[in-house]
Amino acid sequence: MERERVWLLDSTMRDGAQGKNISFSVEDKVEILRALDRQGIPYIEAGNPSSGPKDLLFFERARQVPLEHSKLVAFGATCRKFLAPQEDRGIAALCEAGTPAVCIFGKSWDLHVKDVLKTTLEENLRMIGETVAYLKGQGKEVLYDAEHFFDGYRQNPRYAMETVRAARDAGADWVVLCDTNGATLPSDVRRATQQVCRELGCPVGIHCHNDIGCAVAASLAAVEGGARMVQGTYVGFGERCGNANLSTVLPTLQLKMGHPCVEKEQMARLTKTARIISDVANLTLPDSMPYVGGGAFSHKAGMHVDAVHKNSRTFEHISPDLVGNKRHILISEVGGKAVLYHSIRKVDPTMPPDAPEISEVLEDVKARELRGYQYESAEASLQVLILKHLGMHRPHFKLELYRIFSEQEAGVFSTSSAICKVRVGDQYELTADEGRGPVNALDNAVRKAVTRFYPAIARVRLTDYKVRVVEQSANSASRVRVLIESTDGENVWTTVGVSHDIIRASLRAQVDSLEYKLLRDDGIL
Structure with missing residues (x-):
């Protein structure tokens, strides 16, 4: 009533x-x-x-x-x-x-x-x-x-x-x-x-x-x-x-x-408005926030995922569409093949449940997890990976080379610089930029180069950056996992990169981030 x-x-x-x-x-x-x-x-x-x-x-x-x-x-x-x-x-x-x-x-x-x-x-x-x-x-x-x-x-x-x-x-x-x-x-x-x-x-x-x-x-x-x-x-x-x-x-x-x-249509803007305001405030919207957070309708345990597929009311108090949010099925060792199948169906709704590609993607995900990757918080990277396995991914750009220059005088840090060369088709863009540290400098340079070919990239900005050591016993030679959260002012997505080199790990996450944005704009994702 x-x-x-x-x-x-x-x-x-x-x-x-x-x-x-x-x-x-x-x-x-x-x-x-x-x-x-x-x-x-x-x-x-x-x-x-x-x-x-x-x-x-x-x-x-x-x-x-x-x-x-x-x-x-x-x-x-x-x-x-x-x-x-x-x-x-x-x-x-x-x-x-x-x-x-x-x-x-x-x-x-x-x-x-x-x-x-x-x-x-x-x-x-x-x-x-x-x-x-x-x-x-x-x-x-x-x-x-x-x-x-x-x-x-x-x-x-x-x-x-x-x-x-x-x-x-x-x-x-x-x-x-x-x-x-x-x-x-x-x-x-x-x-x-x-x-x-x-x-x-x-x-x-x-x-x-x-x-x-x-x-x-x-x-x-x-x-x-x-x-x-x-x-x-x-x-x-x-x-x-x-x-x-x-x-x-x-x-x-x-x-x-x-x-x-x-009004009902205004209620469906709830999540979008939260992201706009958080973006203007230069804050990351907490995943745990009710209704509008990235984790509000996320499911990880295999039994929960199976139940939600059968009847969403089992583990969701409302449909995420009512508040403009989305259901997220988190990929991890807890979920298994059924969870991965749900993610693949987002990319290819015609995929049958017994398709061999599902096992191929699952084996690749497991192998990557052994190397330190983690996809439960990086669904954008997972979707890019799935596209590659299904033969549906056509890279929008290729990073041909990059160089980074950092100087420090008398213990005082100065600005880092980066040069990068990007190829799109038979065209090249060589550009440089500065930043507060080598990762920021390279991030700025790559975005600058890619924006020349794809102006929509100018709206993309990094909202969160996390680094975690994967192999703590290896000390400074350990692999590191980098998670990057990005936004274009309306959508928010997270990508992951892993390497012994923190700059290379960051770059892998960044390339996935830009590719994900372009794939969304193309309507592929």
């Missing part, structure tokens, strides 16, 4: 930007804005217009971006103590941002009022009420974020309730309860949210941080308690341990709990 709609507010560009190693340019934020609008997120919180020139510039730029499904939200604080809202520069900046909605935060915990604001409890209530009323008078939809609500509710429930009543009485469209320290148990969030909903009688939202790993669970518990807005960041990153992960909250609300949030 379909229940009431739950509205989502994404704070990737504001709360998410407070995460470690996260920094967005104006154009980064515009790209995220467009991706979230296509995803159908109703409210997109984009930053505080009074925090600096970059946010001001973004709001100017955002006015030129047509939004089909979303409202842009400017974020800020209540007016300062002993100051009227119309005299506060921060409130003026909120109005000048030109957004249809604003989100303001105020103190709900008396500890913060006394020790941080250094003012009286009565003055704090005035700041909340007058700020909400003023912004409503300016024609804004007002979302009031009750900062540290649950901590305040635990310590002084009477005063915490007075703060949210002040916002409601002043006309706030939403009163949002914030677990700012991220340490409230989901059961406590549910009980407190129920009480607030009963007493306020106005739309209530939830904003959870993840400091005890319960942000998603607490957000869902708040919805069970009556909240009808969930705030978070799309892939969960944010200050400290992050925020409620909307790419987990959204499908759980809609597919599991029956609360509509977005």
Whole structure:
């Protein structure tokens, strides 16, 4: 049975930007804005217009971006103590941002009022009420974020309730309860949210941080308690341990709990949007992330694989297509011939189960595993290998030669350089590039050369690079396994290379990566 709609507010560009190693340019934020609008997120919180020139510039730029499904939200604080809202520069900046909605935060915990604001409890209530009323008078939809609500509710429930009543009485469209320290148990969030909903009688939202790993669970518990807005960041990153992960909250609300949030076709964009935002943030999307991670629908054990082939419900809670993800059958010594057959069928759907090519590929995979290869995390390399065995692989390019030059003076590392020669048909490209170390230099040079023939390669970039020693007993002469994760902004794939030479191992993984991209573009994979 379909229940009431739950509205989502994404704070990737504001709360998410407070995460470690996260920094967005104006154009980064515009790209995220467009991706979230296509995803159908109703409210997109984009930053505080009074925090600096970059946010001001973004709001100017955002006015030129047509939004089909979303409202842009400017974020800020209540007016300062002993100051009227119309005299506060921060409130003026909120109005000048030109957004249809604003989100303001105020103190709900008396500890913060006394020790941080250094003012009286009565003055704090005035700041909340007058700020909400003023912004409503300016024609804004007002979302009031009750900062540290649950901590305040635990310590002084009477005063915490007075703060949210002040916002409601002043006309706030939403009163949002914030677990700012991220340490409230989901059961406590549910009980407190129920009480607030009963007493306020106005739309209530939830904003959870993840400091005890319960942000998603607490957000869902708040919805069970009556909240009808969930705030978070799309892939969960944010200050400290992050925020409620909307790419987990959204499908759980809609597919599991029956609360509509977005259209069906927008739900099918869920994984793509997560990858776009992770790419813009220069982060690797964790394989273990629910719904959108590379491992969310991965199967390795032979019995599990067999069961999924017979009935996917046996080991998948939903079809991966619903959220735009894919099923992955991992190749390893655990899976065997049945698992490999599934991978071959992706390349050639007409392949019969008793075809001799299956055994040939399996023997090759086993031999390569003895040399240190591992394909369970490198499905792209496996698919390229299968194409070669089936006679369906025609190399797009050949690396004829390469040379690397590295210099070090007085113990100080300097930039490495690489030269490479690539052949495509009867044409050659000789090029050079630099990088931070020999592997990076060669990577840059090869991409540069191949891009001359295949411009789509310019969109490919490396997102993760892992090296593992395979034969530890051989010390510095050991084989190394290199895993490279690459993306073109929409798809993500991993390739593997093994060698006694780390540069050669890296190069093998890189060549597979570029070949995989070109084979996908050709429609072969």
